Amino acid sequence: MGLDIAQTLIDGLMVGGLYATVALGITLVFGLVGILNFAHGQSVMLGAYVTFFGVQAGLGFWLSAALAVLAMAAFGAILEQLVFRRTLGDHMAGLAVSLGLIMVIENLAAATFSPDPRFVDPPVSGSIMVGPLQLSSQRLLVLAISTALIGGFYLFLQRATLGKAIRAMAQNRQGAALVGVRVSLVSRTIFTIGSALAGAAGALYASLFAVTPYMGNTPLTKGFILAALGGLGSVPGAIAAGFLLGIAESFGSRYLSASFRDGYGFILLILALLFLPTGLFGAGKARV
Amino acid sequence: MLTVENLKVAYGRVEAVRGVSFAVPAGQIAALIGANGAGKSSTLNALTGLVRCRGKIAEGDIRFDGLATDAIVRHGVVQVAQGRQLFPLMSVRENLELGAFLRSAADKRRRLDELMARFPLLAERAEQAAGTLSGGEQQLVAIARALMAEPRILLIDEPCLGLAPIMIRRVAAVLRDLHAAGLTILIAEQNASFATAIAEHLLVMENGRITQAGPPAAVMAHADVRRAYLGI
Amino acid sequence: MNIGRLLSIIASASLALWAPGALAQTDTVKLGVIGSLTGPHSGWDVPASDGVQMAVSEINAAGGFKVGDKTYKFSVVQEDTQSKPDIAATAAQKLLSDEDIRFVMGVLTSTPGVPVANQMARAKVLYVGGFTAMDGLVGTKGKELLLRALDTDETAAKGFVPAAAKELGLKRVGMLLPNDDVSKSIVKIYEPLFKQNGIEVGLVELFQPGTTDFAPVLRKFQNQGLDGLFIGYSDPDAEAIIRQSLEIGGLPTKFVYRGGSSQPAAKYADKIDGFLWQILTRDLANPSDDKVKDWILRYKAFTKKEVTPQTYWALTFYDTVFMLVKAMQEAGTVTDPAAVAAKLKGMAYDGVRRMSYNGEGRAITDIDIGVLKGGKVYSIPQKIL
Numbered sequence: 001m002g003l004d005i006a007q008t009l010i011d012g013l014m015v016g017g018l019y020a021t022v023a024l025g026i027t028l029v030f031g032l033v034g035i036l037n038f039a040h041g042q043s044v045m046l047g048a049y050v051t052f053f054g055v056q057a058g059l060g061f062w063l064s065a066a067l068a069v070l071a072m073a074a075f076g077a078i079l080e081q082l083v084f085r086r087t088l089g090d091h092m093a094g095l096a097v098s099l100g101l102i103m104v105i106e107n108l109a110a111a112t113f114s115p116d117p118r119f120v121d122p123p124v125s126g127s128i129m130v131g132p133l134q135l136s137s138q139r140l141l142v143l144a145i146s147t148a149l150i151g152g153f154y155l156f157l158q159r160a161t162l163g164k165a166i167r168a169m170a171q172n173r174q175g176a177a178l179v180g181v182r183v184s185l186v187s188r189t190i191f192t193i194g195s196a197l198a199g200a201a202g203a204l205y206a207s208l209f210a211v212t213p214y215m216g217n218t219p220l221t222k223g224f225i226l227a228a229l230g231g232l233g234s235v236p237g238a239i240a241a242g243f244l245l246g247i248a249e250s251f252g253s254r255y256l257s258a259s260f261r262d263g264y265g266f267i268l269l270i271l272a273l274l275f276l277p278t279g280l281f282g283a284g285k286a287r288v
Numbered sequence: 289m290l291t292v293e294n295l296k297v298a299y300g301r302v303e304a305v306r307g308v309s310f311a312v313p314a315g316q317i318a319a320l321i322g323a324n325g326a327g328k329s330s331t332l333n334a335l336t337g338l339v340r341c342r343g344k345i346a347e348g349d350i351r352f353d354g355l356a357t358d359a360i361v362r363h364g365v366v367q368v369a370q371g372r373q374l375f376p377l378m379s380v381r382e383n384l385e386l387g388a389f390l391r392s393a394a395d396k397r398r399r400l401d402e403l404m405a406r407f408p409l410l411a412e413r414a415e416q417a418a419g420t421l422s423g424g425e426q427q428l429v430a431i432a433r434a435l436m437a438e439p440r441i442l443l444i445d446e447p448c449l450g451l452a453p454i455m456i457r458r459v460a461a462v463l464r465d466l467h468a469a470g471l472t473i474l475i476a477e478q479n480a481s482f483a484t485a486i487a488e489h490l491l492v493m494e495n496g497r498i499t500q501a502g503p504p505a506a507v508m509a510h511a512d513v514r515r516a517y518l519g520i
Numbered sequence: 521m522n523i524g525r526l527l528s529i530i531a532s533a534s535l536a537l538w539a540p541g542a543l544a545q546t547d548t549v550k551l552g553v554i555g556s557l558t559g560p561h562s563g564w565d566v567p568a569s570d571g572v573q574m575a576v577s578e579i580n581a582a583g584g585f586k587v588g589d590k591t592y593k594f595s596v597v598q599e600d601t602q603s604k605p606d607i608a609a610t611a612a613q614k615l616l617s618d619e620d621i622r623f624v625m626g627v628l629t630s631t632p633g634v635p636v637a638n639q640m641a642r643a644k645v646l647y648v649g650g651f652t653a654m655d656g657l658v659g660t661k662g663k664e665l666l667l668r669a670l671d672t673d674e675t676a677a678k679g680f681v682p683a684a685a686k687e688l689g690l691k692r693v694g695m696l697l698p699n700d701d702v703s704k705s706i707v708k709i710y711e712p713l714f715k716q717n718g719i720e721v722g723l724v725e726l727f728q729p730g731t732t733d734f735a736p737v738l739r740k741f742q743n744q745g746l747d748g749l750f751i752g753y754s755d756p757d758a759e760a761i762i763r764q765s766l767e768i769g770g771l772p773t774k775f776v777y778r779g780g781s782s783q784p785a786a787k788y789a790d791k792i793d794g795f796l797w798q799i800l801t802r803d804l805a806n807p808s809d810d811k812v813k814d815w816i817l818r819y820k821a822f823t824k825k826e827v828t829p830q831t832y833w834a835l836t837f838y839d840t841v842f843m844l845v846k847a848m849q850e851a852g853t854v855t856d857p858a859a860v861a862a863k864l865k866g867m868a869y870d871g872v873r874r875m876s877y878n879g880e881g882r883a884i885t886d887i888d889i890g891v892l893k894g895g896k897v898y899s900i901p902q903k904i905l
Contacts, residue, residue, distance in 0.1 A: 004739070011735045117756040119763065119787065127769030136735070136767040161389070168375045168386050175373035177338060179433065180361035180390040208764075209732040210756050218732065253727075253736035259699035261728040261736075 007133050008254045009247060014139040016246020017146030018208075021201040022219045023226035023238040024150060025194035031170045031233030032190045034091060035084055038098035041220025042105040043195045047072045047202025048211040049113055052120050061123040065203035069196050076195020080188045102216075109213035117210035142204045149200055150239055153193075157235060166190060170233060218262075225269045244268065289313050290335075290365075290441055290472060295343035295353075297330045297496075304330040305341070306496035312441075312474050312489070317467050319475040319483035322493035328476035329370055331493070332443045335474075336360050336367040347441065362390050366439035370446050372430040376419025380410055380429055383418045387436025396436070403432050407462075424455030431462060441472045448479050460486050484508055546584055549592045549854045551576065551841070552599070552615045552624035552645075554636055559603025563830050564628035568650065569598065571834030572625060574822045575841035585845045588852050594841075597621060601632040608632035612639040622857045625669075625840060627651055628833055637666055646857035646864075648840050650833065652702075659880030665861045667881040669840050670800060671904070673778075674709050675884050679902035680798055681713040683889040684748075684776045687900070688794045692720040693748040693776065694741045696734075696761060699726035706752060706778055714750075722746050731757075734764045741771055748774040748794075758784035766791050781829050785892050792892075799888040801832045801873055803899035815872045839871035874905050 022044060029037045047068040054064025083101070087094040122138040129135075157163040169176040169186050177183050201219065209215070226245055230237025245265050252264040290312040297305035305327040312318040320328045334341035337357040345353040352360050375383050384403065388396040404411040410432055413421060418429055427447060434442060447463070448456045456479075463486055467473060477483040483490060484504040492500035492507060500507050553572050555565030576594040579585055584593040599615050601608035608627070615621055616639060624640055625648040627633040633651030640647035641663045654668040684690060693714060697703035707724055714721050722744045727737050738761070741749065749772050751761050758777050762784055765771040774794040777784060782805075785795035802812045804827050816827055819834060847863040848854050861881070868876040875885035888899040 008736060008739060011739065015733050015735070117759070119759060121787075122767075125767065127767065134769050136764075136769070138767055139735070164378075164382060164386060165389060167378065171375040171377050172373050174338065174369060175375055176386075177357045178336065178361070178367055178369055178373055179386050180358040180437065181386075182356065182358045208767075210760055212756070215732070218730070249733075250736045254739050258725055258727040258731070258737035258740075261731055 003132055004254075007135070008250050010133065010135060010143075011139070011254075012247030012250030013243060014136075014143040014246070015250065016243035017143045017150070018201055018204055018242075019219070019222055019226060019245050020150055020239045020242025021146045021197055021204070022223040023230065023242045024153065024235065025197040025201075026220075026223040027227040027230060027233055027235060027238040028166075028190055028197075029194045030227060031235070032166065033084065033187050035087070035094040035098065036091075036224070037084070037191075037194070038095070038220065039079065039101040039105065040194065040198055040223060041216030041218075042102060042109075043072045043075060043198035043216075044202040044205060044219045045109060045211075045213065045216035046075065046105070047199030048120075048206035048215060049109065049202075050199070051203040051206040052118050052211045055120050061120070061203075061207065065200070065207075068199040068203040070199075072199025072202070073192045073196035075199075076191040076193075077188055079195070080191035084191065085184070085187070106213055106216070113213060115213055117212045119210055120206040122207040138207055142208060146201075146204060149197065153197070154235065154239070162186075162189065222262075222265055225265050229269050229272050289348060290474070291344075291346050292331075292335070293344040295331065295334055295341055295345065297327070297334050297339055297341045299339075304496055305334065307343070308493070308496070308498050310491050310498060310501060312472055314440075314472050315467075315470050316489060317463065317473045317475065317487045318489040318491060319477050319487035320491045320493055321477055321480050321483045324478065326493040327496040328493055329445050330496075332367055332369070332445050332474070332476050335443055336365060336369075338367075338369075358390065361437055361439075364438070364440035365443070366434045366437045366441070367443040368427075368430045368434045368445065368447070370449070372426050374418040374426055374430055374433070377417055379415050380418055380421070381414040383429055383433050384410065384436050387433035389437075391437065395438070399436050399438065403435060407432060422455075424451050424458065427451060427455070427459055428462070431459075435466075439471070441474070442466065443474045443476075445476045446478065447475060448477065448482050456482060480508075546591050546593055547854075548595045549623070549848075550618065550620045551594045551596050552618075552621045553596055553626050554599050554608075554611055554615060554624055555601060555626035556603040556608075556629065556632055557598075557600040561601075561603040561629040561632065564650075564833055565601070565626060567828075567830045567832075567834040568626055568628055568837045570819075570823045570825070571837035572596065572841055574819060574834065575838045577822065578818075579841070579845065585849065587848050587854050592854055601627065601636065603629070603632060605631050605635050609635040609639060612636045616640075616643045616645065622646060622855060623844060623860070625649070625837060625844075628670075630654075637663075641666055644857065646844075646861050648837075648844070650836060655882070658882055664881075665857055667861065667864060667877055667883070669836050669875075669883050671883050671885055671887065673706060675882070675904060676798055676800060676887055677709050677713050679887050679904040680776075680778075680796070680889060681710065681717050681719075683891075683900060683902055684796050685717040685719055687796060687889070687891050687893065688748060688774045688776070690719050690748040690774065690776070692722045692744075692746050693750050694723040694725070694744060694746045694772070695721060695750040696725050696727065696737070696741070697750075697752045697778075698729040698731075698754075698757060700729055702753065710750065710778070719748075732760060734761050735768055738765055738768055738771060742768075743770070746772045748772050748776055750776045750778065752778035755779060755781055755783050759787075762788050762792065762795075780832070782890050782892055782897060783829075789892055789895050789897075795892040797890040799832070799890050799899060801835045801885070801887065802901075803888040803890065804831050804835070805829075806897060806899060808899070809901070811872055835872055839869065839873050839875060842871050843867070843869040843875065868905060874903075876905055 026040050050068040050071045051064045054067050083097055087097055124137040127134050128137050165181045226241040227238050229241035248264045248268055249261055253261050293309045295305055295308045322328050333339045337355055337360045352363055388399055447459050490504050490507040491498050553569050555569050556562050576596055580593045584591045599611035601611045623646045627636050628650040630651040630653035633649055634653050637649055637657050646665045648667045648669050650670045655672050657663050658666050658668050711721050725737055751758050773792045777797045780798055782797055807813045847860045851859040851863040853859050865877050865879050873885055878884055884905055886903050886905050889902050890899050
């Protein structure tokens, strides 16, 4: 029983790392630019496809994943330049545009890649014994990578000059401008980093799950739940919420019913909104 | 010498600043005084590129109207804006460090040491989140943050708003120190007695225009102004 | 080619040639073909339509078929349901406005299928469809002229479960399916059948449809003494389950797939100990039967298309046309759909497939079972009829 609980916990953490990576991108863009970027899930999907085609072309998983990150970074920058720059300050327009983007990108992907699911060969396969625990090697790898990404990004925000500028901008846009932060440049950087994170998440998703044109929707919905759960705009909140959701789903599916899997996240959200209306860390306007 | 010629700021159809011209010689403290909505903040925001404007803004021969805020900061013109605009969740130290965002790391360290030596309060509260400080302390942090950029021209919007008298005296002292150190300062202020006490030159703004200008004594001698700002 | 049919074609052809004046007297039977030639469901219905056209072209090329004293040829009247229920209703009405059309076939998907079947029943036309929801329609009052050309789950399971027991040597299986009505009926059908074939069902779990991460639910199947997993019923779900079972470890490596393709296991062939799937008609990918091989050659020549997993539906309706002819001949009429339907029910036909309809109008046909074992892919014919 104890063994089983430990295994389920680690299963939850492994998927939670993925959730957190996606939620991080969403909360970042929202916290800084004030846009709920619905197209974020599409970046996850496109990143997964870049990985799939890279692996198929013989580049191997790692190179393909790096390519996915770069491609999605560029995608984010272009999207910001062409679309979101123009909707700044108008949340409804930003929302409408990003919803529209979902349709456009998803249907283009379905038309180009066909709706058939594709599976990517993961860099490692099978399971390993860690003490008495039998764990999936690839999932452990995904956990390690997502933790490294999240941790690295967190350190970047805390320590790097640009990271500090990003946090400053999230806390006070005008204040940031007054000290010489070029707000438009940081906005684009944020979109670029957020989308690159989504690309990384896409590569990791592809190493575990089927790649389809519609795969972006689940991470997107869950990402939004998490961003809300963490207190919209709060980076530590989104990260903690990601892991929490992974664990809740894992325990729910393992010990309760697997047919209610996606419901556990919403229960968490509703409870959080009722009892912690300002998010997990209660920071209210808590930002990056 | 900071010169402003025929400055205009409009928000949609509303003209907030309607052709203002003035000059602040290097090393002088000047004060824009006027009622709420007279166009003081808009003038300062135009000077630092936060709002779009028309007209000519220059320091000496170098024009900087139309430039982005970061370029103006780089040029040595820094504003302490209304409401202080601190980063509330960051520590005092991080706030100050960000003040030197455009400077080298070495400059940043040197400047931080200087300011902490000059204002012991900053050193005392260095690790405290800026949002938890009192209003006066926050004003001090905001001024110090602006000084981190080593400006040649400092613009301060309503330095006394919401402060207790003891804090007002402290802020005044700091401004006098800066003036003594040779900094050019332009204050926007509703509190006319504070402005007259500290400034060498007063500019009275009404409805987006400068209606009176001159040394404090001369301006305050004017009956309209006395009535309007000193209530006598 | 099936000798019996070849003979019957030659016989009818020679009759048509030799009977004096017979050529001049050839009459036409209008055959309605309905289905989604466009839209997302066209993947099913276009092959079905190809199958009908292919059969008709072969019959007509051989001079037609004889019923009573007369020789008839088919002429096909086709309508497109466009994968939409409202268009399907209009398309059905359009077909039915031609009073000479008394026999209609087509539609393999339920959304456009239900309105089509209802219109056909009302017009008292003989209609052979294929969609799943037809199981709830055939054999009910007023729907006596409706027949479904595909085996029900129950019928297919009767051949599938014994094959699973024999090929994989299973003793105790777990069932893992999406949480929906189809799965619930699958469990109801298969659970007792497993028991009858000496296989215990250790665990039944229904997962949320759309699940991509199966790790937590698969944990439930660990340490249950299982030697096989019964999974369904879509290819992506099945592949994800197989892949993640291998990834997590400690789970059975024999899979019984209630689905129609080897695709889910293809990439993991050397890592699993067995995979069984249902070929609801005949194995077209690795045919062993000569009449299947011959049919594939003719299919390719006629349609200029390659064989895909969807080609099953062409074969289904190809045989259905010949079976319809046989029923017309036995009933001695081409104008009385009720009489022809009555003959079809209970009749067995040995075409490329062996098929029959029971008294209610449900197909009972032999199927092939696909097996992937020891890295090899093959199929075994399974008699159900």
